[in-house]
Amino acid sequence: MNASGTDVVIVGGGLEGVSAARVLASRGVSVTVLERATVGSGGTGKSSGIVRCHYGVPSLAAMAWKSIELFDNAEEVLGEDVGFRRSGYVVGVGDQNAAALRANLEMHRGLGVDVREIGHDDVKEMWPAAYTEDFAAFGYEPFGGHGDAYSTAQAFAAAARRDGAVIRQGAPVAAIVADSGKVTGVRLADGEFVAAGTVVLAAGPWSAALAAPLGIDLPIRAMREQILIIDPGEYVGDVPVLSDLVSLQYVRAETGGKLLFGNSDLSEPEWADPDAYRNGAETAFMERTAARLEHRFPGLINAGFTGGYAGCYDVTPDFNPIIAPAGVAGLVIAAGFSGHGFKISPAVGELVADLVLEGDSLDPQVPAADFRLERFAEGKPLTSLNPYIGAGEMR
Ligand SMILES: Cc1cc2nc3c(=O)[nH]c(=O)nc-3n(C[C@H](O)[C@H](O)[C@H](O)COP(=O)(O)OP(=O)(O)OC[C@H]3O[C@@H](n4cnc5c(N)ncnc54)[C@H](O)[C@@H]3O)c2cc1C
Incomplete structure (x- = not known):
């Protein structure tokens, strides 16, 4: 059985996982993304790529607006055109x-x-x-429009690699491993253990099954x-x-x-x-x-x-994502994007990096509390300030 180590393991090489990897690597963190198939092969590869800020939740509107800046300047920031129109x-x-x-x-x-x-x-x-x-x-x-989620994910992954991140494809994670209430790494399906003090779970609709053995109930x-x-x-x-x-x-x-x-x-x-x-x-x-x-x-x-x-x-009960620490120390969830995770993906990377490195959001327009897991148990879903009759799931 092999063993290797990194500061942060990200489970899932979809848009959100590689976006987080890009930002973490740019901030000097040693990151390994473990993707069971290939980058962008999950929901990302099917995305319609619509970009808009029209949300009834202020933090999401702010995240979408900040993300447009990256889509619009992709050649400069990521080094390639990612298909944003x-x-x-x-x-x-x-x-x-x-x-x-x-x-x-x-x-x-x-x-x-x-x-x-x-x-x-x-x-x-x-x-x-x-x-x-x-x-x-x-x-x-x-400034709205449409992009190419698959190309964007590839460009995020390439940028992360340039900053030293390791992106492993064909690397299915079998379990997130914790000891005494603290994450210690992940175990791959072939038995390899990858040690890490932080694990980001960004496995889209597959996230709930990976969190469950730790006693974490992700409603996705x-x-x-x-x-x-x-x-x-x-x-x-x-x-x-x-x-x-x-x-x-x-x-x-x-x-x-x-x-x-x-x-x-x-x-x-x-x-x-x-x-x-x-x-x-x-x-x-x-x-x-x-x-x-x-x-x-x-x-x-x-x-x-x-x-x-x-x-x-990957739908949550309020059709909004969970981007938050949960359950055991060192675990951060970034899943449940409920069909609108492309347009905010650059800002999601920033928020995940803030949570990993600072324990809180550094952006006052994006309160970390909005995306906490506990909101479901507390009966305080994240909903539109001005909901639409007949289109309640429009966030
Ligand atoms: C049909 C459709 C249309 C959409 N249209 C829009 C839109 O117009 N605008 C918009 O903003 N958003 C849209 N979205 C949503 C957006 O595309 C998603 O929110 C986003 O791509 C999700 O990225 P993700 O990284 O969370 O998940 P995914 O892309 O699903 O990535 C999760 C990754 O985890 C991997 N994985 C799973 N289990 C394991 C494991 N055990 N070990 C290792 N890896 C694992 C999977 O292989 C997968 O690659 C749409 C989505 C769909 C499906």
């Missing part, structure tokens, strides 16, 4: 949610986010094929979500992302002139096994999407599906 982001709501939208925009402005309210004519100009009459109000973020479940790719039948350009909180869907430009459609109605979760879920999109989902598509884009008369797939969100 600043196409803009439009969110539209119906009558019953107009006041909540305006309150959210006000909150965002207070955080320094560049956001404004726009009118129907502005949206028609951006999306000429859209039907907009059933929207009552729109928010617009010129895998939820299957389907994505459809559509040929709009005409040139639509690099349209802004449209988050349609009336029909509960989102749309963004996809490469090759296509459009990517995702579902925003999370009221009836489809729980799944992250190791054995159906990857293809189902006919019923395609029919539902076709109806929403026809309603929202009556101008796209030649549109048709060209493909689809499914991925798993």
